[in-house]
Structures are given as structure tokens and as C-alpha cells.
Amino acid sequence: KKIDMEYILEILGKIKTEPSEKFESENIEFKNYSSEQALHNAKDLTEEISAIANAKGGFIIIGVIDSSDIINKKWDDQLSGFSCVDLDTTKERLLGKLEPKIDLKLFELEFEGKNYLIIQIPNVTHTLVSTTSGKTCIRQGKSSMPARPEQIKELVKALQSFDWSEEDITKDFNSILDDHSIIEAKNDFSQRRNIPIDELSNERFLESIGATKNGILNKGGLLLFGKAS
Numbered sequence: 001k002k003i004d005m006e007y008i009l010e011i012l013g014k015i016k017t018e019p020s021e022k023f024e025s026e027n028i029e030f031k032n033y034s035s036e037q038a039l040h041n042a043k044d045l046t047e048e049i050s051a052i053a054n055a056k057g058g059f060i061i062i063g064v065i066d067s068s069d070i071i072n073k074k075w076d077d078q079l080s081g082f083s084c085v086d087l088d089t090t091k092e093r094l095l096g097k098l099e100p101k102i103d104l105k106l107f108e109l110e111f112e113g114k115n116y117l118i119i120q121i122p123n124v125t126h127t128l129v130s131t132t133s134g135k136t137c138i139r140q141g142k143s144s145m146p147a148r149p150e151q152i153k154e155l156v157k158a159l160q161s162f163d164w165s166e167e168d169i170t171k172d173f174n175s176i177l178d179d180h181s182i183i184e185a186k187n188d189f190s191q192r193r194n195i196p197i198d199e200l201s202n203e204r205f206l207e208s209i210g211a212t213k214n215g216i217l218n219k220g221g222l223l224l225f226g227k228a229s
Helices: 005-015 034-041 043-053 087-095 150-156 179-193 202-208 218-224
Strands: 028-031 059-062 105-111 114-121 137-140 143-146 217-218
Touching: 005 059, 005 105, 005 114, 028 202, 034 059, 043 087, 043 114, 043 143, 059 137, 087 105, 143 179, 150 218, 179 202, 179 218, 217 218
Parallel strands: 028 059
Antiparallel strands: 059 114, 105 114, 137 143
């Protein structure tokens, strides 16, 4: 989906007279960094990308100062702009901190003599997007944060498709699965499929939904039924 530059310009125009926080949402985030190097080293940026990708997609505008840092409501001071960067290099640096790599699009936009960097983030529906440091983030309103284990399970359940066979876990898995979660899910599965619960063992159930393959647990099964650490 092509980014709507007119919409971005409209938002920047409104930020001249109103706090930027007013325009942040589940899919819009503002950031400000002192330099290209500061952006490349920022851990919070890839966490924001992870969160927005795991929501509905959206974009981040680089070059807007947080409203709380503005004195005397001089809102036009929020529009600091950002240095011109090598878009391909910046994109590769960002993708190098994400797992899996996603279809980020980077643009530069000029507004009233200042440059802004726009990062467009797709709505990823087939997998969860995490940072290479191991954080899977979610967007709650205007804030991004690492997802708790139970939130990750809900995100996985909501995926349109998921490669359950990815990254098999070959060790004995019975000790790391939560029996209560399996029983709840199995009861729901049995009711929807009209299968007598006493005819469906845990092993058959896990195999039926693709959480195991030939008796071997995979990453999807662990995300759904792993015990919270």
C-alpha cells in the first residue's frame, strides 16, 4: 500500500499549532533523533516497528519532538526535522534488527524547508515480528511495549496463517507445556468439531492443530502452550 504523503503533510501542518501527542495512535508514531547514527543505534525504534507491524501497520515520522519537551506550548518547535540519510543503508540497518525481515518502505519528505524521514510499516498477518534481541512488541493505544507470554499466545491465535512447522523443538517437551492451557484448548476444539473429549488425547490434539509434527513440538506449539517463565 502506497503511503499517503498528503496525509503526512496535513499532520505536520497541524503539529505547528497543536501537541504532536494528539495525533499519535495505534498506527502513527513520532520520533526525534539527533543524528543518523543516533537513529541507527536506537533500540526503541525497532521495538516501535515490531509493535506497529504486529498491530495493523502504520508509519513513524522521524523529526518531531515529543510534546512533553516543549516549553510554553510553542508547538511549532516540535517540528525539528531530520538530516537526510541514505535510505537503503538505513533500511538495511533497521531490517538487521528485526526477525523476520519485513517490507519496510522509507521516504524523505520536505515540509517548510525541513526534511523528515517516513518509515512505512506493513500490516504483517502471517507471523509475529520481533527484534533480534528477542522482544515481540505490541501497540496499546499510543504506547509500544514488550508483549507478555499470554499476549503472544493471543497474537499467534489471531494470525491469518502461520508456519507451525518452523523451528522444531526436538527435546522432550512435556515438562515445558502448560497442561491447563492444553485442556482448555482441547475442550474448545472438541466442541467445535463435535468430537467426544474422551476420544481425543493430548497427543492427538497437538498433532491435529499442527503444534506437533510426528510427535515433535514446534515453535508455534511452544508459543501457544508453553509455561510462562
